Amino acid sequence: MNKHITVLPGDGIGPEVTAEAQKLLEEVAVQFGHTFEFTAAHIGGAAIDAEGTPLPEQTVARCKASDAVLLGAVGAPKYDRGPASGRPEAGLLGLRKALDVFANLRPITVFPPLAAASPLKDEVLTNVDFVIVRELTGGLYFGTPRERIQTDHGLEVVDTLRYSEQEIERILRLGYQIAQQRGKRLTSVDKANVLESSRVWRETAERLHAEYPDVELNHLLVDNAAMQIVKDPGQFDVIVTENLFGDILSDEGAMITGSIGMLPSASLGAGGPGLYEPVHGSAPDIAGKGIANPLASFLSAAMMLRHSFGMFAEADAVEQAVQQVLADGLRTADIAGPGDTPLSTAEMGEAVRTRLRATVAAK
Numbered sequence: 001m002n003k004h005i006t007v008l009p010g011d012g013i014g015p016e017v018t019a020e021a022q023k024l025l026e027e028v029a030v031q032f033g034h035t036f037e038f039t040a041a042h043i044g045g046a047a048i049d050a051e052g053t054p055l056p057e058q059t060v061a062r063c064k065a066s067d068a069v070l071l072g073a074v075g076a077p078k079y080d081r082g083p084a085s086g087r088p089e090a091g092l093l094g095l096r097k098a099l100d101v102f103a104n105l106r107p108i109t110v111f112p113p114l115a116a117a118s119p120l121k122d123e124v125l126t127n128v129d130f131v132i133v134r135e136l137t138g139g140l141y142f143g144t145p146r147e148r149i150q151t152d153h154g155l156e157v158v159d160t161l162r163y164s165e166q167e168i169e170r171i172l173r174l175g176y177q178i179a180q181q182r183g184k185r186l187t188s189v190d191k192a193n194v195l196e197s198s199r200v201w202r203e204t205a206e207r208l209h210a211e212y213p214d215v216e217l218n219h220l221l222v223d224n225a226a227m228q229i230v231k232d233p234g235q236f237d238v239i240v241t242e243n244l245f246g247d248i249l250s251d252e253g254a255m256i257t258g259s260i261g262m263l264p265s266a267s268l269g270a271g272g273p274g275l276y277e278p279v280h281g282s283a284p285d286i287a288g289k290g291i292a293n294p295l296a297s298f299l300s301a302a303m304m305l306r307h308s309f310g311m312f313a314e315a316d317a318v319e320q321a322v323q324q325v326l327a328d329g330l331r332t333a334d335i336a337g338p339g340d341t342p343l344s345t346a347e348m349g350e351a352v353r354t355r356l357r358a359t360v361a362a363k
């Protein structure tokens, strides 16, 4: 198959992990007889520096014209002053909106060799395999007005949490459908004891339940959900929630796996190109050192192969190669134990490509 992938390295460790993910995809193409064409474009701080805006029109056009988009991360402290609309993060939010990728899938999988890297005890880690389905293009990150108002008694600030019923319904439907394909248990997370948007969210989840009677539905308030994810993560199958709650809960979920450097994501919409990115940010504290964990980006690439290209054997091969390096005891610094010699980003990339070649050759 011939596929065109737009690559948006972004900022900080984004270019470091994305370069290795592209090499891995190139290896997949060689091993499985595909042609992947890559086009790089600017986003975030890199786009501000090069083109004066965090989301150039050309970047959006290239993404829309491609089969899938691979993104690194955006953001750096040097852009932290000024209005939110001019920051690198605005570029990513704008791209998600432009591609209409309203559903962000964040699978939380524990790789057994990494159990020691998790802060949770072994008995709590048993049977942990769930996915967070996060609404991605609505809610507090997009609502207007968003402003600072100088009043007679000082500064007031406004952010707006706004959802249409249609936006709530489409993400809940996807949550039900994913639950139907998995363990048939859907946990809808909201703050219906306080927020009106959450009350409509809960009512909609209840109304739609009649169409998905084979799925067991339960509701959790988000504060309790945050606790339950640490206390007993094995209870979850599919968590569906709104944008802000999903952002926070997925970083919490990432730590169950040992490191945020392990957590991939797929952002999908109604038929356009999917956007694939690790859950982590640009990690300014380690950027430029060549030590970032690229596995979240590799697992995001596997999600691209599966969800956008229907390349199931290829996606499985990437995931097996990742499992194999971990089983062989190879670790980047974030998942290394006391006796481990951490690999660099590039060394981990090479190790996964070597396992991929071996996996394919063995078949």
Ligand SMILES: NC(=O)C1=CN([C@@H]2O[C@H](COP(=O)(O)OP(=O)(O)OC[C@H]3O[C@@H](n4cnc5c(N)ncnc54)[C@H](O)[C@@H]3O)[C@@H](O)[C@H]2O)C=CC1
Binding pocket: 013, 017, 072, 073, 074, 075, 076, 077, 089, 092, 260, 261, 262, 277, 278, 279, 280, 281, 282, 283, 284, 285, 286, 291, 292, 293, 294, 296, 334
């Ligand atoms: N999707 C995106 O582009 C995201 C961008 N950001 C942006 O990234 C910048 C930094 O945000 P932070 O809050 O520090 O979150 P972060 O996710 O970048 O980093 C949090 C911590 O995790 C570590 N970490 C992250 N990814 C890692 C990896 N692959 N390997 C090893 N360690 C890793 C970092 O070193 C840091 O100690 C901010 O500008 C933020 O807005 C944050 C989250 C997502």
Ligand SMILES: CC(C)CC(=O)C(=O)O
Binding pocket: 089, 092, 093, 141, 247, 279
């Ligand atoms: C720009 C932020 C909303 C990115 C982020 O933290 C995320 O999507 O997880």
Ligand SMILES: [Mg+2]
Binding pocket: 247, 248, 251, 279
């Ligand atoms: Mg986040």
